[in-house]
Amino acid sequence: MITRRRLICSVPALGLLGHSSILRFAYHAAEDSFNELQIPPLLRGEAADGKQVFRLNLQEGSREFLPGFQTSTFGINGNYLGPTLRFKRGERVAFNISNQLNEPSSLHWHGFHLPPTQDGGPHQAIAAGAGWQPEYDVIQFAGTYWYHSHLLHESGRQVYKGLAGMIIVEDDSLSDILPVEYGVDDVPLILQDRRFGRDGQFLYRNRYQDDVMGMMGDTILVNGTHRPLFRPETSMVRFRVLNASNARSFDLALSDNRVFYQVACDGGLLNAPVATTRLRLGPAERAEILLQFSPGDEVSLMSIGQSSDFPVFPGGISEMMRSLNSETFELLTIRARGELRNNYPLPTQFPQVYRLPEAAATNTRTFLLSMGAGMRSGEDKGPGTGARNGTGGGYGGGNYFINGRVMNMDYINERIQLNTTEIWVLNNNSPMMHPFHIHNGQFQILDRNGNPPPQNEQGWKDTVRVGSGEQVRLIMRFTDYTDESNPYMYHCHILEHEDRGMMGQFVLV
Ligand code: C2O
Ligand code: CU
Numbered sequence: 001m002i003t004r005r006r007l008i009c010s011v012p013a014l015g016l017l018g019h020s021s022i023l024r025f026a027y028h029a030a031e032d033s034f035n036e037l038q039i040p041p042l043l044r045g046e047a048a049d050g051k052q053v054f055r056l057n058l059q060e061g062s063r064e065f066l067p068g069f070q071t072s073t074f075g076i077n078g079n080y081l082g083p084t085l086r087f088k089r090g091e092r093v094a095f096n097i098s099n100q101l102n103e104p105s106s107l108h109w110h111g112f113h114l115p116p117t118q119d120g121g122p123h124q125a126i127a128a129g130a131g132w133q134p135e136y137d138v139i140q141f142a143g144t145y146w147y148h149s150h151l152l153h154e155s156g157r158q159v160y161k162g163l164a165g166m167i168i169v170e171d172d173s174l175s176d177i178l179p180v181e182y183g184v185d186d187v188p189l190i191l192q193d194r195r196f197g198r199d200g201q202f203l204y205r206n207r208y209q210d211d212v213m214g215m216m217g218d219t220i221l222v223n224g225t226h227r228p229l230f231r232p233e234t235s236m237v238r239f240r241v242l243n244a245s246n247a248r249s250f251d252l253a254l255s256d257n258r259v260f261y262q263v264a265c266d267g268g269l270l271n272a273p274v275a276t277t278r279l280r281l282g283p284a285e286r287a288e289i290l291l292q293f294s295p296g297d298e299v300s301l302m303s304i305g306q307s308s309d310f311p312v313f314p315g316g317i318s319e320m321m322r323s324l325n326s327e328t329f330e331l332l333t334i335r336a337r338g339e340l341r342n343n344y345p346l347p348t349q350f351p352q353v354y355r356l357p358e359a360a361a362t363n364t365r366t367f368l369l370s371m372g373a374g375m376r377s378g379e380d381k382g383p384g385t386g387a388r389n390g391t392g393g394g395y396g397g398g399n400y401f402i403n404g405r406v407m408n409m410d411y412i413n414e415r416i417q418l419n420t421t422e423i424w425v426l427n428n429n430s431p432m433m434h435p436f437h438i439h440n441g442q443f444q445i446l447d448r449n450g451n452p453p454p455q456n457e458q459g460w461k462d463t464v465r466v467g468s469g470e471q472v473r474l475i476m477r478f479t480d481y482t483d484e485s486n487p488y489m490y491h492c493h494i495l496e497h498e499d500r501g502m503m504g505q506f507v508l509v
């Protein structure tokens with residue numbers, strides 16, 4: 001029997017952060033023991049033939065997340081998650097990947113502009129015991145990216161077990177304005193929620209709602225650390241926050257409501273640091289944030305529960321949807337050292353982000369994100385019939401669709417002309433948010449329901465949250481790497497939705 005205190009507790013949704021209640025929560029937590037935040041090892045690869053070569057082994061393992069319990073896991077060069085890969089903009093990277101699992105897998109380079117055959121999606125599965133040697137040029141902007149399993153129908157389970165890691169793309173020209181000392185003032189925060197059984201093993205998809213809302217756990221791991229504590233040594237720390245959860249969104253805030261600065265989104269730096277007290281991150285989204293500390297500072301990074309405007313009606317669905325993001329909980333406890341090194345002042349300005357002009361677009365495509373209104377069991381009366389089953393189903397019993405279709409490896413949904421700029425209009429007629437991700441690079445958000453995106457979404461993005469009932473327009477330029485027969489993917493990054501069909505394919509011709 002596990003006696004640890006659950007980290008996530010439902011609290012009445014707080015519109016604004018109620019200082020007293022949050023502080024009580026933080027102080028309460030302080031009575032318990034913390035674990036030092038683990039920092040994934042940094043892997044720089046080896047130079048050979050003008051490339052940086054990285055060796056990655058997908059392997060089984062186990063780790064003690066909770067005291068006294070060994071949890072079975074997957075990892076890359078280790079027992080859970082993978083090393084942080086450090087690339088330099090402009091170099092060529094190559095990989096020796098060996099799949100030592102007893103099942104097929106794949107590794108996808110999330111956010112990268114590269115040929116489809118090197119992308120690591122469902123078409124590049126690596127059989128059990130086999131290897132894969134992709135290589136590509138790093139033509140990304142400096143930023144925070146990631147890599148993870150992308151096996152057809154199994155991405156959710158494999159990522160949940162640990163097949164994911166961070167990628168840092170560096171650009172030497174920026175190192176004098178932002179902290180770059182890995183693990184010291186440049187710190188990865190890989191946020192994940194997990195659910196443990198009484199035997200200490202990960203539970204996966206053991207509840208009906210896991211298939212509807214995606215797999216959400218009640219225990220937070222940061223870089224695979226349960227109840228993590230970080231002790232800053234410098235007055236400024238750059239955190240690279242990656243939401244590597246299967247389905248959970250986070251609403252980041254500091255427990256004392258202090259201001260922090262977002263400097264980068266998915267695909268690189270914003271125009272300037274954006275001062276904020278709140279930051280929402282959906283699955284697969286990244287943000288680099290700067291936090292300033294004074295000696296002895298104690299503060300917690302939290303996720304703040306949101307109130308729902310989803311209508312109240314009888315049955316499980318209303319309750320389920322209203323519970324989404326309703327919880328307030330702690331992600332990371334921070335205790336600054338008594339003496340801090342003054343490392344960096346707050347930067348004021350970065351190189352300006354080039355905005356793709358809407359007028360450059362020559363084609364518009366529309367994508368409808370929807371959740372099947374079929375029954376969980378028994379006869380599927382088809383979309384739109386509103387069929388319900390006894391447990392109050394009605395959504396998610398069927399499949400998840402983009403434009404009415406489920407993912408089919410043999411069906412190319414979209415053909416895109418090389419060197420064109422397109423507008424993609426994303427409509428969501430389902431009751432929940434879907435984080436929409438496009439492979440092969442970065443796009444920009446034109447508007448949300450006709451309004452310009454907030455400042456912190458005005459950089460390069462590869463994943464965009466599309467809220468229930470919302471319309472998001474984005475603009476993307478398609479260059480390089482034509483390939484008639486090898487597609488790229490676009491999909492919802494709630495991995496259980498992706499695995500159950502909310503994914504499509506495009507070729508660049
Ligand atoms: Cu992060 Cu298609 O994936
Ligand atoms: Cu991707």
Ligand code: CU
Nearest residue numbers: 434492494497
């Ligand atoms: Cu989804």
